[in-house]
Amino acid sequence: MTGSYRHVSSLAELSVIAASCTECALSEERKNVVFGSGSPDADVLIVGEGPGQQEDEQGLPFVGRSGQLLGKLLLEIDLSRDEVYIANVVKCRPPRNRDPRPDEIDACKPYLRRQIELVDPAVVVTLGNFSSKLLLRTTTGISRLRGLAYEWWGRYLVPTFHPAAALRGGDRVTDDIRADFRLVRMIIDGRISFETPQADVDDVVPTTTQDECTQMGLFGGPPQ
Ligand code: URA
Numbered sequence: 001m002t003g004s005y006r007h008v009s010s011l012a013e014l015s016v017i018a019a020s021c022t023e024c025a026l027s028e029e030r031k032n033v034v035f036g037s038g039s040p041d042a043d044v045l046i047v048g049e050g051p052g053q054q055e056d057e058q059g060l061p062f063v064g065r066s067g068q069l070l071g072k073l074l075l076e077i078d079l080s081r082d083e084v085y086i087a088n089v090v091k092c093r094p095p096r097n098r099d100p101r102p103d104e105i106d107a108c109k110p111y112l113r114r115q116i117e118l119v120d121p122a123v124v125v126t127l128g129n130f131s132s133k134l135l136l137r138t139t140t141g142i143s144r145l146r147g148l149a150y151e152w153w154g155r156y157l158v159p160t161f162h163p164a165a166a167l168r169g170g171d172r173v174t175d176d177i178r179a180d181f182r183l184v185r186m187i188i189d190g191r192i193s194f195e196t197p198q199a200d201v202d203d204v205v206p207t208t209t210q211d212e213c214t215q216m217g218l219f220g221g222p223p224q
């Protein structure tokens with residue numbers, strides 16, 4: 001794993017470093033590094049898994065079918081793609097869209113960590129198992145994690161299903177993402193705070209309790 005990139009002071013600078021990254025084997029087959037896109041001052045930072053074919057070709061995250069659904073669901077909570085920041089766990093496409101391997105995720109972690117530090121969002125939204133398990137440091141699957149807002153290093157983390165799962169799984173999965181995104185809307189509107197999660201989120205996520213909003217570590221320790 002590379003260093004922390006703490007010395008890098010902007011997303012633009014970090015993206016230049018990432019553009020020539022050869023820290024793992026994914027660099028061998030990529031067409032483009034898919035660093036991230038959106039507002040550098042976003043309140044909401046979304047973390048997917050890794051680029052697919054179209055993302056690899058265009059160098060931008062979530063531009064394929066999953067991305068279209070993501071954009072639609074964001075608009076339903078009055079957020080455009082340009083207002084949020086979108087990144088992935090791995091910045092280069094795994095061949096034939098296979099799952100990213102632990103060593104590849106490990107090699108790419110410093111980029112995501114620094115992206116989160118630089119954007120400094122109020123809410124991190126993790127899409128699917130890879131980003132949710134990585135950031136929450138858990139082996140618990142997304143079906144059990146979702147539906148809650150976790151207090152996470154002074155911000156909120158809202159895990160939800162990956163839009164690709166909604167494309168496969170249909171309306172129920174899509175509606176679950178909608179419910180989680182409504183939670184995101186409530187957080188950025190200031191209708192939920194760390195002190196009072198219970199009352200406000202009851203109708204959206206009945207299982208949320210203050211005890212469940214646990215402080216969890218970023219990649220195994222406090223941000224460096
Ligand atoms: N799926 C992801 O996880 N990320 C992308 O950028 C595209 C599809």
